Amino acid sequence: MTGAIQAGLDADDAAASVAERASDVFRVWKGVRTELLGEGMAYAAYHQGLLDHWTGESGVQKVWVMSAEDECPGDVCTKNADAGPLDLKAAFPSGHILPPAHGGCLCTLAEARPPENH
Numbered sequence: 003m004t005g006a007i008q009a010g011l012d013a014d015d016a017a018a019s020v021a022e023r024a025s026d027v028f029r030v031w032k033g034v035r036t037e038l039l040g041e042g043m044a045y046a047a048y049h050q051g052l053l054d055h056w057t058g059e060s061g062v063q064k065v066w067v068m069s070a071e072d073e074c075p076g077d078v079c080t081k082n083a084d085a086g087p088l089d090l091k092a093a094f095p096s097g098h099i100l101p102p103a104h105g106g107c108l109c110t111l112a113e114a115r116p117p118e119n120h
């Protein structure tokens with residue numbers, strides 16, 4: 003963004019033209035952001051639904067399941083997955099209760115049931 007504005011100033015563009023360019027960049031950026039935010043909210047709502055469902059069942063824990071996609075390359079999701087089964091209300095190492103842990107995170111949750119007593 004500042005690069006686009008600086009390039010305009012260097013080229014001696016009229017202020018209106020620079021403002022227009024900045025506005026274009028912002029519009030595109032905002033669209034991408036809004037899309038990611040919307041996806042993230044739907045994703046979080048889905049996982050909240052899973053947690054709500056499991057809360058009714060005794061002894062069920064949750065496990066962070068890494069996405070096989072490249073969207074979760076950092077170690078944030080890896081640490082969450084490595085944490086193993088946790089209580090439903092417990093936070094994963096990243097501090098998240100449920101996915102997504104970051105924009106574009108495609109991890110999910112699985113239920114972990116204690117071994118049944120016979």
Ligand SMILES: [Zn+2]
Nearest residue numbers: 074079107109
């Ligand atoms: Zn992830």
